Amino acid sequence: MTTEPRQTQFGAGFDQMGEHPLTVLVRPDTSGAVGLHDTLLSLAAQITQEFDVAILAAGWSDDHVRQLEGIVAGFDRSFAGRVRVVTDRDGSMANALVSIGRARSVSHRWATSPYVTVVTSPDVAFAHWTSSISSTIERRPGVLIHSVVASQPFEVARHGEHLTYTSVGRPRVPWPTQFDLVAFISNGPGTEPCSAFAIPVDTLSTLPEKIEGPSSLPDDERLWRIVSTIALRGEVVDVSEVLQLRRHSQEGSGHDYALSPSPISGSAAVSSYLRELDGRGLLGPGSSLHTLLVDGERGEEAECGRATATSTTASQGSTKHWGIRSLAGFMAWCRRTFRP
């Protein structure tokens, strides 16, 4: 294992890495290199190519890394030159994001673009994915970007060195076409794939460690915590287009995101996360985010917090009263008050 990411020289384009607005982190599933063909093809086929790619291949044997490098090298050099294989991480997407955010300066980052987004193989992107994200970055720099992910059931078969994915049902859009912060937090991890988000790197550098959660947590739970926290603190912009296709097996393999929230594991994760937030003085004594977000009814006349709550802001050290007319109003207040 190297301390610096392995930087594989694929040819033209490599010297331009870091000059693009977006870095795509690719997390291979358990099939490793063989499952990456379609994912990489969908990236190579993007209608605009202003992005870099980092494949998280931590813990892979040299043979598997060579196999992966062979796959990448087969692509046109203008694409292959912007792909790097990162072998010194643990393979978790959350840790990759954290390490990018914690780098002391851009020159210490191994993904130097101002935005990062993620895709898990064997999922695939539609051809306008990076183009839509990049134009949104240009229009609204610094905000968290949310797009739409579709889902399609597949069967997997092995043909020699390849895994092939045969669709066995029509695609659906089971996740929100517009970001709903309350639903995202209160439904917990697994509600929506984190590949729906493009994250400004600057926001990663200000995440409190506790909020990120310990690295012992499942990757997807930590990703959900990270996205939730960034969304709580800033603005979220919707790109209301279907930009990725998640492949899930009909049997429900480990790769799958739940297509509906899991009430048991989800609620434990939500409670734990909200306790962390409560511990940061978000609300006054006797109030909790759990009461507001999970137990509270939603809607304009929701009685969350039983109509009036007391809030103490850490920065002002004063007490103020505010009537909760709706959770949306509460969230707007959170953003105003706790913007870093």
Added chain:
Amino acid sequence: MNDPNVGISDTRGSPGRALPEQPSLRVQTVLFNHDARDVTRFVHSICAAGTVARRRGALGRMVLALGDSSPAPLLDRAMENEHRRVITASGFDSYEYLSFGENLGSAGGHNVFLGRQDMDLTLVINPDAYASPELIVELVSGIRDRDVGIVEARQAPMEHPKEFDRTTGDTAWASGACFLVRREVLCEIDGFDSHTFFLYCDDVDFSWRARLAGFRVVYHPPAVVYHDKRLDRDGQMIPAASEVYFSAEASLMMAWKYSRPDLADQWSRALLATTHATHQRAVFEFRRRMDEHTLPTPLDPEGTVADFVGDTYGPHRFKYDD
């Protein structure tokens, strides 16, 4: 070198012959008002696939041909030269860019090159496709069996929902988005029926005539091509602008051509009932041709290959518009 035994006249009515070890290949596409940058992206992907094929020793002579049905040529001389440079550097032997000066449609444009019948294999591919590096090698490996006339690539991100035999790959027809065809098939069935099909179903008809001539049509999933298809927020495929009219017209032509006037009548009535002006135009065009006796001569009266399942051609695993 090409196998001199691969003749034209002696293949009629029989399955294909064994391919030479390094068969010759033409990759061909038809452009129509495409963005020149997209064309360049397509060319680069074909070059990468050609390089892999050349490195593996899978092919002999390789030619890339771009036909242009746009009203004015899409590529200027500088772009042509740049393509030629990239293409020859990647191992292709020659490059041809031909502006037709008129819109011949997909079928008519492809026929300009198919009619030459000078290569062992032809890769028919859409210009909005992006070849995976292994595409050509895999398609060639899938067509080695001498009774296989056409091999179809798997499309990503939206795979075609046609059913196929999981063991043999046999399927009802091959999508013209990307398939490889033997010369013997071209000699036998004389290219696409561009007189009947301008844009859609030319590939279904092509495949069914190949099957009537005794060739198998096979789906080969390891050969992957990215085809730029998109979904709306309901998960429905977003149709191309031309699709609504031409697919409706082509469905009536298919029913007629494959000896199902009952279906043509049923579908005409259904299209008229939609009160969709585009659908109605398709029915009027079909009826005009019927009145003028310019519809094709019906084939396959026994329904040997023509398998109409609902409103699809052959069984499907699922439907995108369910």
